[in-house]
Amino acid sequence: MGFFHRHRGLTPYLLLAPGLAWLAVFFLVPLGFLAYQSLQSGNFDVGYSFDWAWGNYWDALERYHEQLTRSVVYAGLATVFALLISYPLAYWIAFRGGRWKNLLLVMIIAPFFVTYLIRTLAWQTILADEGPVVGIFRDVGILGDGGRLLATSTAVVAGITYNFLPFMALPLYVSLEAIDHRLIEAAEDLYASRLQAFLRVTLPLSLPGVVAGTLLTFIPAAGDFINAELLGTPKQAMIGNVIQSKFLELTDYPSAASLSFTLMAVILVLIAIYARVIGTEKLTG
């Protein structure tokens, strides 16, 4: 197609245009409004007015740094667990799945067909204090007598991990599936053990998938609120719960907005650090 040849310089912009336009209109505009709201002050009864209330941001950090930290920690733990659980699973599908690969992928997202609330309630039943799972844990000694799994930070992290598994597993699969098996065979021909072949060939080649999965899990998990609400106590409240409260219960829209931007800033800083550590090319391509 001569058009693209001649207009090579234009190609990237043409490719970007539709998607970015969509995001510009339906994300940036609302985000702009949100930014405007975050700098308002007043209260719901008398109304809000825009007056460069940077204090909202300072307030946010000062009062809710505990929930912010907790969100980062929970999301981080959930990401690590999701990675540990999903990697072998994605590996198995990619290398051993054969013609059933697509079916197995659909099964990974199957839990999403029954909605967040229903599957969390199902876990509530499975992990009930007098249920079989907790019973086994108590017998084996992982839990003390009268110990419980629900209404703890363990339950919240486990819930987040479970709900974000597909976001880790699918990108991992994408990378693993693309690995040319001949490379691994070649390594083994050159006297590498299976473990060495994995560490030296497979793992590095799957890193883009690891990075992608990590991002797709951590970023949304940091803002999650539903797991803490259903599986935790006030001691497990995350920043997402604070934002829900500010917006819905207290109708304090400037606080909700400034807290949201604070969370986004924290996430972006963490991504920047992450990019520095692993090398930006893996991140941005």
Place this chain on the structure above:
Amino acid sequence: MNDMLTRDELLRRAALGAGLLSMPGLLAACGGGNGGSGGKRELAKTMRFSNWTYYMDVDEKTKKWLTLEAFKKEFGVDVKYTEDVDSNSQFFGKIQGPLSRDQSIDRDLIVLTDNERFLATVIDKGWAEKLDKDAIPNIENLVDVQRHPGFDPDREYSLPWCSGMTGIAYNTKLTKQPVTSMEQLLEDKALKGKVAILNSFADTLGLVILENGDDPGKITDDSFSRALDRVQAAQDAGQFRGITGNSYTGPLASGDLLACVGWSGDIEQLHLDNPDLTWVIPKAGGMIWTDNVLIPKGGDAYTASVFMNYIYDPEVAAKLYGHIHYISPVKGSREALIKIDPETANNELFFPTEKTLSQVHLVDPAALKNQSYNEQWQAVLGV
């Protein structure tokens, strides 16, 4: 003559008698476009009604809403019924955007609870249309206690849909002794870690305020602080397994919770599957809440009013509330129900006697609007 009413329908309605359509209402309905009280007084073809779940009687075989079908048969109005109110704060969060910009939210009737601030806020902000009282002569059937609520003293904008009670739910088998007071719930060590309270402060703090001997209908800074501190102390002592919304029902059913603050309607349903679960009004008193209908700005006030008038007929109300098992605000509905379903009519939870009603209290609407109280309560919730 308004062509909405055929001669047959008129005759049928006259035959029903007993206050269904008094003369003024009849004349008004015939008024059509010429006068009335100024606004449109024609019945619309459809009415859009947003409500909570389980608040309308449904026939599972035909998937029809019985009361709405009956209304349609009689008045020719098709009610588009959606059960999309699942939380006062969330529904309010959704409608405040359009309403604050003077836009219609495409609904004629919505339902909000009187024990959260949002009902009063919608009225205060002028986001509700006035009821067309001329079209609701049956408003006389409204029970006395609901006639002059704090948020709408002259019942100009709202009417009760149904009420429920908040009390203590507990598992008779697993608790060593009956749990009949908030003191037990908050401070009994035997229940430690297996208790939950509700995340709405009218429900929970209302009960604690009663336990403290104060009046939840007139909350002062003192009575509020006393109750709040008591709850915070229990929280710090690890008494609670959680502070929940409706999700206390699962753990209660499974035995993870021994006792909790809960709503009468829920426990009645849980009891059917697990007879060990029971609900009581605490000795110091319980709370009562009422879901009220409102006509949001842009909604068809006349059609909505005619509908509410239909509901407030004791015969209609009997069938509706006998089915949904929530407390009816319509005088005479219990008597009407006894003829068809005496068992339900005599159930204290659905048709409480005067004695029961005297034990439950309404929350102070001013307290609900107090931003400081709300913030302090949210802090207890960890946010």
Place this chain on the structure above:
Amino acid sequence: MRFVRRHLLTVYAILAFAYLLIPIGLVVLFSFNNPAGRFNYTWQGFTLDHWRNWDGVPGLREAMTLSLEIAFLASILATVLGTLIALALVRYGFRGRGATNLLIFLPMATPEIVLGASLLTLFINVTTVFPLGFRTILIAHIMFCISYVVVTVKARLVGFDRSLEEAAMDLGANEWVTFRKVTLPLIAPAILAGALLSFALSIDDFVITYFNSGSEITFPLFVWGQARVGAPPQVNVMGTLIFVVALSLMVLNVLLQRRRESQVRA
């Protein structure tokens, strides 16, 4: 040693799937429950009633249909838009790379409730173009899915061996044909993965949908309204049905592929 290791992985994978699907198993099981009240927590007895009467809850079928329509449309459109962006980001240098990457990450980082409410503000300011309902739900879903597709497809494109494409072009294929016949098949798994993620996100979304749905009810909206006070077993039936239908379609797909391959070989 190799024998053990080979099986270790399989056993692990089966355990991982079991973990994923245990809650689903419970949901399926309770679709056969016969509760006396409206809560479906305690096992009361086996019944096929709710399967026979699967359509007995008003609004449930319509909600599921709406969710499926939106999920299909949103995932297809988001996948197209996202793949294009991913291609641009990985293969071309251009001004504004950093900003583009930022724009991709931001929607994922924005808490749903403020994003949903702010998007609603946009829509209600332009109600003639964006009447609240199907259109606005679809727009919102496409918006938040794009980022996930971009990141997923990029993971494939970053390590992509260009030599195959160069070889094709050396053999006379132009850019478009090379893209269609070489590149696309090779990145197809990533595109599929992105589409699956989008589908999952869309069919499960609650908060953003709630704010922007007008009076339409999607499956999650329906369920959240009900489950908090007692979801009827028909909800379980519906979830099970969708799961079974999806799996059946995939199995059919595999069987058809096998037939096609054996026909080619013959």
